[in-house]
Amino acid sequence: MLKDMLMRDVLVEFLRNEMAKNENVVVVDADLSKCSTTICLNDVYPERMLNVGIAEANMAGVAAGLSTYGFIPYITTFGPFATRRIADQVMISICYSKQNVKIVGEDPGICAELNGGTHMPFEDIGILRSIPNIVIYEPTDVIELSQALPQIHKHYGPVYIRMHRKAPPIVHKDDLKFDLFKAMVLEEGKDLTIVASGIMVKTALDAREELLKEGISAEVVCSPTVKPLDSETIIKSVKKTGAVVTAENHNVMGALTSAVSEALVENYPAPLRSVGVKEKFGEVGKEAYLRKVFNMEVKDVVKAAKDVLKVK
Template sequence: MLKDKLMKEVLVEFLREKIATDERVVVVDADLAKCAGTIDLEKETPDRALNVGIAEQNMMSIAAGLSSYGFIPFVTSFAPFATRRANDQVMISVCYAKQNVKIVGTDPGISAELNGGTHMPLEDIGVLRSIPGIVIYEPTDNVEFRQALPQILEHKGPVYIRMFRKNPPAIFEEDYKFDLFRATVLKEGKDVTLIAAGLMVQTAIDAAKELEEQGIDAEVVVVPTIKPIDAETIVASAAKTGAVVTAENHNVIGGLRSAVCETLAERHPVPVRSVGVKEKFGEVGKMPYLRKAFSMEVKDVVAAAKEAIAAKR
């Protein structure tokens, strides 16, 4: 079943299927294919899965060149290398040139764990979000991700996929229907809206349960596509509850919080509180430790919700 797989396995199975059926699809790695899971594709179809070595900027330029000849490259690397290190190539060679490149950045935020601060992308969404034309998508779980991949393939233009490599919490049932450009209301509520992405979705769900025990009815909204953001769903929920909390595995500057606040400031201002990394670099540690160190636990979402509710009175 999908829920039992590693997220990188979902990606590789999709790419293997498309390499066999769609001559446009190619894979480009920069010496991290084993981590991304795509190393098997290099062995199986070496003419369609390339390893360019430890040269991420060059990898992006090669992908842009392949796109200009009609290929659809899926580029994989650790998220900080795919965004920070290769930023100029992403901006100019890929986005400015309107190339159809799909960028997979793995190990987002604190999921980098023992790789430590230099490899912990807490700013990757912010680095890319101001670049015109790029879609930014953070998978929620395997069911959603498997449905997102064909839509990403068919979307003409650059897409950044912020992918957790391991087995994510199962959020959706197998029969869930996903639209890449729509948010999902997981739970209806009337007192506060919890808006979450990626690994923080389960945290928001758990926080909503705890709030319910305290007599607070929280709405939970999943926003997997942070750019372009589903303003309609966010505004409708904020208008109903009058208070919002964002929860993200990212710096609170430049990511989900920023996108939500920009949306609400122009369309329906309400009190907003945020849970995420605040003015810190990453560090070495397992996720439970890092969640505590960066105040990204269930209790932090609960406290933020109470603050947001108090601010609307």
């Protein structure tokens, strides 16, 4: 069943199906296909599985070159290697020339866990968000990802998929009707809006339940696509509630918090508090420990909600 699959398994199954239908779909990686499990595709389509070795910049250049010949390359690697290590190649070779390259950056933020600080990107969205032509998407769960991948595949141009390799909690219902470029109001409320992405969506929903116990009604908006941001849905919610908390598995500079702040300051200024990483590097640890270290627990969202209501 879909709900029992890991995110990387959903990706591999999607690639397997697309490679069967279209001989121009290729996978390019830098010696991490075992980690992404795309290695299993070598048994079926070895000629379209390109391992460039530990040379991520070359990986991006090869993908861009393949795109110019009509191929649809999927880069798969860890988040920091898909962004900060190849930022120049992504900007010049892929985005500047608007190549049809899909970049999969796995285990973002605290999802990197035991791989530690060097492999724990809190800045990846911030690096890419200011580059023109690229779409940035962070899946919430496997149900959403399974509907997002076909839309990403049909979208011509660069897309960054900021993806957990494992299985974050299921948030969506089976009857989800997902639109890559739309945010979703998961729960309605009247006192404040919580805008969340990725693994922090479930955290936001849990925080909402805690706030309800104290008579505080929070509206939860899931915003998986950070660029382009669906500012219309978010502004509409904040106009109703008058205050907002953002929750993200990223530095609060450069990604969801920045995007929401920019949208609000230009359209409907409102008090805002953020939950996310603040001026820290990553470190080794399991997710539960890292949530404590970086103040990304349910109680932190609850505290931010109460703080923002004081200045509403």
